Amino acid sequence: MADTPLIQLQGIARVYGEGEAEVRALDGVDLAIRKGEFVAIMGPSGSGKSTAMNIIGCLDRPTAGRYLFEGTDVSGLDRDGRALLRRHFLGFVFQGFNLLPRTTALENVELPLIYKGLPHAERVAKARLALERVGLAGREHHDPSQLSGGQQQRVAIARALAGEPMVILADEPTGNLDSQRSHEIMQLLQQLNREGITVVMVTHEEDIAAYASRLVVFVDGRLARDEPVVARV
């Protein structure tokens, strides 16, 4: 069991459209990610990196191939099955933060815990703890509109953390931030990774990818490179 990868993609293909309009976004991808890794996925636009991210995040289903999560085939799960998998094992961080507007930082972080069915007091406690971990203690009752971009992304990371996931999936987490904030966010993700959380991140910036331990590059829906990050920050 010890050598079972946390995430294993086997011959994954994702095809959009049919006939003439057919687009093969992913075309036979094999990828294994072990517990505790920090993987950066790079590639030009249309290379399939976002599609791969969506499939790993169980937001999308592969057209062909098998996806094993902790050794269990989850590629056949229906909508609700995938929702439960996301709820219990995955945390998401997006480029556009995707916080609920006019909702306090604390309530945003509580969101996944509501669907986990935790009672109110426990939710608040966990959400506070998560905000503390990302360095936002004292900002619990701020609206997203009252927070800077970097702070909003921290709230989003806290939200991903609150559900105590096995993996955090970050899709261009620094895309909307200036370089100073970007590096702070990356340091935070790196620290969380050191504390044991597996991180999978899509980015198109070399210096951001340098925070990861492993670099995966997609080109035309296929894996072009898969190598450890040598000059790790």
Place this chain on the structure above:
Amino acid sequence: MLWETVRLAIIAIIRNKLRSFLTVLGVVIGVAAVIAMVTVGQGSSAQVSANVASLGTNVLIVRPGKRMMGPGTRDTAPAFTLRDVEALQDLPVTAAVAPTSSTSSTVVFGNANVTTSITGTSAAYITVSNWVLDDGRAFTPAEERQGAAVCILGETVREKLFGSAEALGQTVRIKAISCEVVGLLQPKGAGSFGQDQDDLLLMPIRTVQRRLAGNQDVSGMSIALQDGVSSARGISEITALMRERRRIEPGAEDNFSVTDMKEIASMLTSINTVLAGLLSSVAAVSLLVGGIGIMNIMLVSVTERTREIGIRLAVGATAGQVLTQFLVEAIMLSVLGGVVGIALGLGLAYVASRYMVIPFTPDPMVVVLAFGFSALVGVVFGFFPARRAARLDPIEALRHQ
């Protein structure tokens, strides 16, 4: 979890106060209209039933002219005479016959004056029409024969002329007559047409004929039948006698009418019921329109909150949970509309009842039904938008601007 969903719905509603208000307005109006209609309808039915009781049992009204369908319709047929009254009195089916001769006049006492309907009649009228003497006495046979200047006041007239002062034994002036108040009637309240039944003054019929009207006419007769005599039998015997006395050829139409007051009352009740039903169905249509309004706004809301739905799906909400959230919100909206509508409808019904002088009798069953129906509107019209929300693709939803 459900409480959490309800809380979310409340927050969403409060965030868009104006929009929520406009959304539920249709339901508010629909529910308010139904509640007001039904409550007023029931109140006026109760009033009609009370009037049936106040008319007395087995009372027939005889009037000259063809069949009347309400007060004030009359044609040029000759009036009755006191001889007709005596002849009807001698019929075995009649218990009491009270002649009436009505006019309208101003009644003056001191500085106070009131214009009221003056009914010349006999003491029998009081019992036949189911009046009760509150104080004093009825006319004596002697007063009736002589056409004495005595009168009995209805409550409205007494109140306007005397207020809290003693009326009995006082003398009021009606045109040239100085008239002693010998009796006071207990109030009856509003009649089937909403008129004030207590706005009247009774005098012996001869007094009215000689000193106010200046003729010998009897413009109507109120007849109480003997116990055990059916209205139908009473009507046929009275009609036969009156045709003979008025020398109507066989086959010719009656030039008088005999009306069973209870028949009129029951007709009024059914008119009431039909009218309330009709107005309620119009109100129900408004509820339907209100429901469509809720559906419309919920669809807009789903589109507006696509990204929110995407976030919820991403953190692990199932389709069922998203569906429940939007459904609960629609139900909360329509129930809110229902509650406001119930309050508004009862308020309107109360004001209308006061204005129409009918009893205000809110029916808890109707309130519960209106509440349930408004919740149903939320379920029915909220389902489609909620299902649309639940079926959103999380990736598309997250990308939505």
